[in-house]
Amino acid sequence: MLGYYATTAISSLRRSKALAALMVLVIGLGIGASMTMITIFHVLSGDPLPGRSDQLYAPVIDPRPLARDHSESAEPDGNFTWPDAMNLLHAQRADRQAVMAGGAVPVRPQQSGELPFYETGRYVTADFFGMFKVPFASGHGWRSEDDESRARIVVLNSELNRKLFGNTPSIGRTVRLKNADFRVVGVLDDWRPQPQFYAQLNGRVFGKTDQFFLPLQTAQDLNLDFNGRMSCWDSGGRTSEHCVWLQFWVQLDSTAKAEAYRQFLGSYWREQQAHGRMPRPAHAHLFGLMDWLTRQHAIPDDLRLQLSLSLGFLAVCMINVVGLLLATFLRRGGEISVRRALGARRWDIFLQLGVESCVIGLAGGLLGLGIACLGLWSVRQRPDGYAQLAQMDASMLFGTFVLALVASVIAGLLPAWRACRIPPALQLKTQ
Amino acid sequence: MSHSPLIASLSRHKLTVCLLVLQVALTCAIVCNVASIIGHRMAQMRLPSGVAENELALIESISVDETANQLARHDADLATLRAIPGVSMVAAVDALPFSGNNWSNGIALVPNGPALTTATAYNGTQDAMHVLGMHLVAGRLFLPEEYIPLDAAHDWSGINHVPSTIVTRALAAKLFPGQEPLGKVIYPGDGPVRIVGVVDHLLRPTLDESEGSDYSTLFPMLPDTADVTYVMRTAPQDRERVLKQAQKVLAGLDSNRVLRRPQSFTQMREDYFRRDRTMITLLLSAALSLLLVTAAGIAGLASFWVQQRRRSIGIRRAVGATRRDILRYFQTENGVIVGAGAVLGVILAYALNMLLMQHYALQRLPWLYVPVGGLALCLLGQLAVLGPALRASGVPPVVATRG
Numbered sequence: 001m002l003g004y005y006a007t008t009a010i011s012s013l014r015r016s017k018a019l020a021a022l023m024v025l026v027i028g029l030g031i032g033a034s035m036t037m038i039t040i041f042h043v044l045s046g047d048p049l050p051g052r053s054d055q056l057y058a059p060v061i062d063p064r065p066l067a068r069d070h071s072e073s074a075e076p077d078g079n080f081t082w083p084d085a086m087n088l089l090h091a092q093r094a095d096r097q098a099v100m101a102g103g104a105v106p107v108r109p110q111q112s113g114e115l116p117f118y119e120t121g122r123y124v125t126a127d128f129f130g131m132f133k134v135p136f137a138s139g140h141g142w143r144s145e146d147d148e149s150r151a152r153i154v155v156l157n158s159e160l161n162r163k164l165f166g167n168t169p170s171i172g173r174t175v176r177l178k179n180a181d182f183r184v185v186g187v188l189d190d191w192r193p194q195p196q197f198y199a200q201l202n203g204r205v206f207g208k209t210d211q212f213f214l215p216l217q218t219a220q221d222l223n224l225d226f227n228g229r230m231s232c233w234d235s236g237g238r239t240s241e242h243c244v245w246l247q248f249w250v251q252l253d254s255t256a257k258a259e260a261y262r263q264f265l266g267s268y269w270r271e272q273q274a275h276g277r278m279p280r281p282a283h284a285h286l287f288g289l290m291d292w293l294t295r296q297h298a299i300p301d302d303l304r305l306q307l308s309l310s311l312g313f314l315a316v317c318m319i320n321v322v323g324l325l326l327a328t329f330l331r332r333g334g335e336i337s338v339r340r341a342l343g344a345r346r347w348d349i350f351l352q353l354g355v356e357s358c359v360i361g362l363a364g365g366l367l368g369l370g371i372a373c374l375g376l377w378s379v380r381q382r383p384d385g386y387a388q389l390a391q392m393d394a395s396m397l398f399g400t401f402v403l404a405l406v407a408s409v410i411a412g413l414l415p416a417w418r419a420c421r422i423p424p425a426l427q428l429k430t431q
Numbered sequence: 432m433s434h435s436p437l438i439a440s441l442s443r444h445k446l447t448v449c450l451l452v453l454q455v456a457l458t459c460a461i462v463c464n465v466a467s468i469i470g471h472r473m474a475q476m477r478l479p480s481g482v483a484e485n486e487l488a489l490i491e492s493i494s495v496d497e498t499a500n501q502l503a504r505h506d507a508d509l510a511t512l513r514a515i516p517g518v519s520m521v522a523a524v525d526a527l528p529f530s531g532n533n534w535s536n537g538i539a540l541v542p543n544g545p546a547l548t549t550a551t552a553y554n555g556t557q558d559a560m561h562v563l564g565m566h567l568v569a570g571r572l573f574l575p576e577e578y579i580p581l582d583a584a585h586d587w588s589g590i591n592h593v594p595s596t597i598v599t600r601a602l603a604a605k606l607f608p609g610q611e612p613l614g615k616v617i618y619p620g621d622g623p624v625r626i627v628g629v630v631d632h633l634l635r636p637t638l639d640e641s642e643g644s645d646y647s648t649l650f651p652m653l654p655d656t657a658d659v660t661y662v663m664r665t666a667p668q669d670r671e672r673v674l675k676q677a678q679k680v681l682a683g684l685d686s687n688r689v690l691r692r693p694q695s696f697t698q699m700r701e702d703y704f705r706r707d708r709t710m711i712t713l714l715l716s717a718a719l720s721l722l723l724v725t726a727a728g729i730a731g732l733a734s735f736w737v738q739q740r741r742r743s744i745g746i747r748r749a750v751g752a753t754r755r756d757i758l759r760y761f762q763t764e765n766g767v768i769v770g771a772g773a774v775l776g777v778i779l780a781y782a783l784n785m786l787l788m789q790h791y792a793l794q795r796l797p798w799l800y801v802p803v804g805g806l807a808l809c810l811l812g813q814l815a816v817l818g819p820a821l822r823a824s825g826v827p828p829v830v831a832t833r834g
Contacts, residue, residue, distance in 0.1 A: 018731075019731055019735070022727055022731050025727075026724050026727065026728070029720060029724060030724075033717070033720070106493065106495045106689045108495065115682055115686060115688070115689065115690060116495055116687070116688065116689050117689060118493070118689050118691060178495060179495065179496070179497070223497075237586060301791050301792065302706065302710055304790075304791070305468075305787075305791055306710075306713060308787075309461070309465065309714070309717050310717070312457070312461050313461070313717060313720065313721055313724075315457060316454055316457050316458055316461070316721055316724060316725065317724055319450055319453055319454040319457065320454055320724055320725065320727070320728035322450055323447055323450040323451055323454065323728060323732055324728065324731050324732065324735075326446060326447050326450070327447060327731070327732055327735040327736075328735075330447075331735065331738075331739060382709050383705050383706070383709075384706065384709075414446070418446060
């Protein structure tokens with residue numbers, strides 16, 4: 001029966017080609033625009049570290065003095081002071097923990113005559129590599145003894161390694177960063193988690209990668225340049241208790257441990273208060289990685305606005321299609337009432353018209369898929385860091401059709417319901 | 432002629448009419464808000480930076496050797512750059528509008544007092560204001576004896592000792608509304624700083640949504656950081672060549688440095704607003720598609736109604752209605768529906784604006800956008816209905832006798 005309905009649907013659509021084409025076009029535009037944005041969101045809100053992210057947490061404490069004016073934000077930004085980060089690192093109360101900060105240094109190529117160039121990387125502590133399951137192509141990270149002894153060692157990401165050493169093995173060789181020589185102990189296998197979740201999140205965290213990693217204490221020792229946002233409320237410089245700029249991450253293997261760690265953070269806060277620091281009410285937070293990304297608005301506001309806009313567009317398109325479907329169904333009042341007079345139940349009429357709107361929906365979905373692919377292509381031409389991630393995958397492909405079908409069925413419901421209430425044969429009299 | 436048959440006929444298509452009204456209202460609400468976002472972004476892109484944008488070539492130099500006397504190095508670099516043919520003036524500065532490199536201080540009016548606002552600190556060598564082509568609207572330039580080093584090595588402590596400052600008009604108005612700013616004292620650091628001059632504009636290195644995009648202070652402090660930007664004033668057509676030469680002579684003078692971002696000011700401005708341009712294109716196409724879809728929907732439904740009512744139109748024609756009457760009938764009908772949609776749309780537009788302001792850093796919808804948006808939609812409706820209405824007016828009276 002459904003096959004028969006599909007045939008009648010197509011033949012009835014043929015009769016009003018222009019209107020049918022308009023409906024398919026409108027559904028296609030709506031689906032295409034919204035699927036472009038939904039796909040981008042799907043890709044950008046993906047898990048940067050599958051399999052590990054549910055054990056990673058960002059602790060948040062607030063070392064700022066009591067608020068002096070209303071202009072500062074009530075929420076702490078999640079950055080740590082040097083003393084707090086070091087205290088928590090050395091407390092070793094999590095399964096793994098690491099302190100880190102962004103850095104930028106001039107790299108001096110071995111060949112004389114070539115100008116130095118700037119490279120961005122990260123100053124980290126030993127657990128960083130194990131905690132984030134960083135993949136090594138060769139070599140390894142370092143141990144916490146190396147942190148304490150301010151070892152001059154560096155781990156390179158594949159791009160910088162290639163730039164400096166080509167394809168020759170580089171473990172044990174020397175890189176000159178700013179004014180100091182560093183021994184290469186490890187080379188990463190092109191590690192680029194998206195977004196760069198462990199950094200300060202500022203809406204432009206997609207597309208960035210760190211090209212080198214070296215011990216944080218060594219960087220502090222050599223006074224290497226910090227790269228990022230630092231906010232201070234008093235003088236004393238970056239190792240003082242008045243400047244927040246460091247990120248601190250912990251790995252906790254179970255929720256029980258996470259709860260225990262939260263308790264520990266609270267007691268640390270109160271202990272500091274006993275020493276006259278951290279005067280704000282002790283209220284420590286511990287955010288899971290995915291939670292943290294959402295809270296920090298890792299996805300740029302512009303994109304969220306675009307998503308809302310595309311959904312609004314889809315809504316207008318759907319209302320439009322409902323109106324047009326209603327018109328086409330009611331125009332066939334005569335035909336419907338004859339069918340009802342010949343014994344068709346309301347349900348039959350409803351099903352027939354439902355199938356018709358599904359046919360339109362499928363055609364619109366196909367068109368929408370094409371438009372979405374075109375839309376994603378145009379997004380990939382944008383200069384933003386997330387642009388290259390905008391790719392259609394199997395689940396989104398399937399999602400497009402589901403959305404198109406669901407949308408067209410919903411759009412067809414009201415008109416079909418209205419049309420199947422046409423009384424049998426009454427229409428015949430007026431013809 | 433009364434329009435009661437119009438209302439009667441509309442009430443026979445309640446559902447369709449409601450849908451159309453809803454669609455017009457949603458379109459109106461979205462388009463008004465989109466237009467306001469576009470308007471705001473365009474206004475931001477057109478903000479005057481306060482410098483001679485077309486004549487500036489920039490290059491950033493970062494010395495790797497931090498122990499050297501940076502002031503002496505900058506002087507040597509400046510002398511070399513000045514010798515490039517086509518360069519009329521050069522200066523070293525620590526930041527520029529759109530450079531992204533922002534050093535802001537809270538500005539208080541009493542020692543250790545609460546900050547009224549924050550303002551960007553711009554520092555440069557003695558010629559900087561000339562080179563940048565800034566417009567002094569009151570007061571004087573800095574005197575040579577007022578210049579001190581920035582003292583970046585000691586936590587930028589120059590800010591605590593600097594004697595004078597030149598501020599933007601916007602900042603002066605914020606700090607001293609309705610008063611003469613010249614001679615007033617502000618506290619950007621620990622010590623008092625006297626305002627000696629006012630410039631018309633100087634945008635901050637990064638713009639934000641607040642009204643403070645033009646809150647800047649200039650200080651007579653010489654950049655003594657390893658990282659400095661050289662600004663060369665040159666004719667617009669010479670900028671490319673001057674930049675190439677500058678790279679060459681600077682690398683020749685001292686190769687132990689990183690040269691970054693050789694570019695014209697125009698280029699820097701374009702890069703700064705690249706995302707906004709993408710966003711504007713996107714918003715424009717979204718608004719146009721919305722209007723197009725709505726117009727198509729109106730036209731589709733109207734032509735359907737015309738077909739459905741051919742007999743009634745024929746009868747009306749037969750009993751004396753002119754073509755004009757029929758045309759007017761459909762136009763009025765459309766006007767009523769779209770008008771109702773536009774009225775509902777006005778309310779929705781404000782509701783949507785409230786919602787957007789809550790979730791994104793967006794501005795209040797300027798009131799002018801709403802009536803203009805509503806009128807535009809009514810006009811669009813009239814345009815969309817014109818085709819079907821003309822076809823309706825072409826229905827001959829003889830149709831009444833058929834069927």
